[in-house]
Amino acid sequence: MTIPPVYIVTGTPGTGKTTVSTILSEKLGARHIELSKFSIENGYVIEDDVERDTKVVDMDALESAVRDIIEKSVSPIIIDGHYAHEFIEEPLISFLFVLRKRPWDLKSVLEARQYSSEKVWENLESEIMGVITGEALELVPSSKVIEVDTSGQSPQETASQIHCMIESGAAPGNPIIDWVAHPETLRLLLSRPCTL
Numbered sequence: 532m533t534i535p536p537v538y539i540v541t542g543t544p545g546t547g548k549t550t551v552s553t554i555l556s557e558k559l560g561a562r563h564i565e566l567s568k569f570s571i572e573n574g575y576v577i578e579d580d581v582e583r584d585t586k587v588v589d590m591d592a593l594e595s596a597v598r599d600i601i602e603k604s605v606s607p608i609i610i611d612g613h614y615a616h617e618f619i620e621e622p623l624i625s626f627l628f629v630l631r632k633r634p635w636d637l638k639s640v641l642e643a644r645q646y647s648s649e650k651v652w653e654n655l656e657s658e659i660m661g662v663i664t665g666e667a668l669e670l671v672p673s674s675k676v677i678e679v680d681t682s683g684q685s686p687q688e689t690a691s692q693i694h695c696m697i698e699s700g701a702a703p704g705n706p707i708i709d710w711v712a713h714p715e716t717l718r719l720l721l722s723r724p725c726t727l
């Protein structure tokens with residue numbers, strides 16, 4: 532069985548995964564699977580977690596459907612979702628891109644989505660701490676994990692940057708992004724409303 536190249540595009544919500552994956556899929560002639568949309572369309576959402584303002588997905592069913600698509604596809608596949616790194620078997624992954632965005636820029640993107648304040652801050656903290664990169668590095672060898680800072684870039688620039696890495700088959704030396712050391716992060720955290 533020949534497996535097509537599989538590219539994971541993960542990252543905190545609002546970092547640009549879907550926008551970049553859409554452009555990248557045109558450049559690569561790839562099939563783009565946006566996991567949240569795909570789960571809703573195929574009935575894999577099992578619960579609406581109102582408290583956390585999120586949907587609970589049947590991961591086993593989703594995993595098996597995505598694996599089926601990968602096994603049958605002749606064209607490359609882009610899997611886009613903030614949990615995309617968690618369930619694709621590592622040997623199937625060609626590269627895993629973690630999109631990052633300055634937390635102080637991400638805030639307005641999340642607020643524009645009308646997320647609750649809790650959900651905005653949950654995601655900002657996750658981005659500040661680099662939670663998704665940490666999870667990805669536990670599951671996938673570091674040679675396949677590439678962080679991409681989208682801050683100050685257009686979606687086209689980010690998609691071209693990723694396209695170049697894929698075409699050349701090599702990632703540049705990839706220091707892990709650290710937002711914690713930035714004074715803007717401290718300022719952002721100090722602006723957090725008290726919820727007590």
Ligand SMILES: Nc1ncnc2c1ncn2[C@@H]1O[C@H](COP(=O)(O)OP(=O)(O)O)[C@@H](O)[C@H]1O
Pocket residue numbers: 542543544545546547548549550551640681682683684685686687689
């Ligand atoms: N360099 C960039 N790459 C991708 N999206 C960007 C970039 N800069 C700004 N954006 C904007 O960020 C917003 C969130 O993008 P989206 O693709 O919906 O994120 P996600 O799928 O990660 O939740 C969009 O309005 C998009 O146009």
Ligand SMILES: [Mg+2]
Pocket residue numbers: 548549550
């Ligand atoms: Mg998206």
